[in-house]
Amino acid sequence: MKRILSCLIAISIAASLCSCSSDSNSRKLRITVLDVGQGDGIVLQSPSGHVVVIDGGPGPKEDEPGKSTAGDEVVVPFLQHEGIGTVDVMVLTHPHEDHVTGLLAVLHSERVLSVLDGTVVPLPTEHYKEFLTTILDDNIPYRKVRRGTEINLQDGVTLDCLSPPPTGLPFGADLSNSTINNYSAVFRVNYGSTRILLDGDAQQEAEDNMLNAYGPGFLKADVLKTGHHGSRNASSAEWLDVVRPTFAVISCGRHNLFGHPNKETLDRLSAIRARTFRTDQDGAVTIISDGSSVSVTSFLGRGG
Ligand SMILES: [Zn+2]
Incomplete structure (x- = not known):
């Protein structure tokens, strides 16, 4: 399964139209x-x-009601501003409305080459159903993403999926917010x-599940996009003590x-x-890596 997925993604990327830029960011990740509001x-x-x-x-x-989504107002305009017409990989971390809804606008306006879905317990919501039917109608390669999946962008950047666990239902099978949140896809870039x-x-x-599955060295990171919008039930002291990020983004x-x-x-x-950035106060927050060091800047001017 993992090999099939890696192969699928590698093929998709090789076939994509590269929107390479020649500016100073060309060798940077x-x-x-984005400042999408609460999501x-x-x-x-x-x-x-x-x-x-x-x-x-x-x-x-x-x-x-009836107003446009964060996808229409923020994500698609950002992609267009960047000259991006092709999305190599679209990821849905979990099927909650504040994550899936804006992806519909991206699916409707961009060429999307593959979709990875972290969903473990499906939610019977209108937007998640529309997400799945749009992918099916457009014939976009679709796979679930689980711990152990690697996305290799073939230029030195890889994404390791650390969660959800590959098998079982360690966080239960109910539709409560916390259960759905805990099955969210997590990536180490x-x-x-x-x-x-x-x-x-x-x-x-x-x-806690990731702390048990991985050694502390593996989880150490320069930047942490914190779990669940900075809620009290995420970013535990034990987690932060192991990740030890220089920068945090909420x-x-x-x-x-x-x-x-x-x-x-x-x-x-x-x-x-941790030097903490918040999209509600800083606007969009951009993490830039040259492969040896990381900097963070924000739309409203803070940086570090
Ligand atoms: Zn959320």
Whole structure:
């Protein structure tokens, strides 16, 4: 299965139209955590121009039905601004609305070469069903993504999937928010000696499971995109003590109803001296790696 998947992705990438740029970022990896409001929408651009989109942000607010989604307003305009017409790999970390909805706009406006889906317990929602039927209708190669899957972008950048676990239902089979969150796909992005951990909406149970599955050296990262929008139930002290990121990025919406990020989580991040960026305060946050060092800049001006 793993070999089939790696093969599929390698073939897809070889066939893609490379949107390589000749600017100073041409040998750099760029990961942009977009300001999609209360959700996640992340675009990875590899040194040779391969593109991975991980989640697409939420739909319109409940009091604004009919308004366009974060995909229409943020993710697709960003891809167009970057001159990206082809997405090599689209990833859905888990089927919650604040991750899947914006991906529909990307599917409808971009050429998407392959889709990886972290979903373990399917949600019977309209948008997740539309996601699956669009992929089927457009004949896009589709696979589930599990621990052990590797995405190789063939230019020095690889993504290791660390979660969800490959077998079993260690977090239960119910449709509660925390169960669905814990099955979220988590990736370690590798470029040269640099490591960037993208935690999706993983909460403490998933963090503990990864701590048991991997040694501490493997989980050490330069940057952590924190799990579940900075909620109290993610980014545990044990997890942060092993990951020890120099930078942390929290994707959350201004004045969100959930109180994200939680003060306890922010305190835990400051206790390990992580320099923390928040999309609600900093706008889009861009992580740049040249393979030996990492820098982080934000749309509203902070950097480090
Ligand atoms: Zn979420």
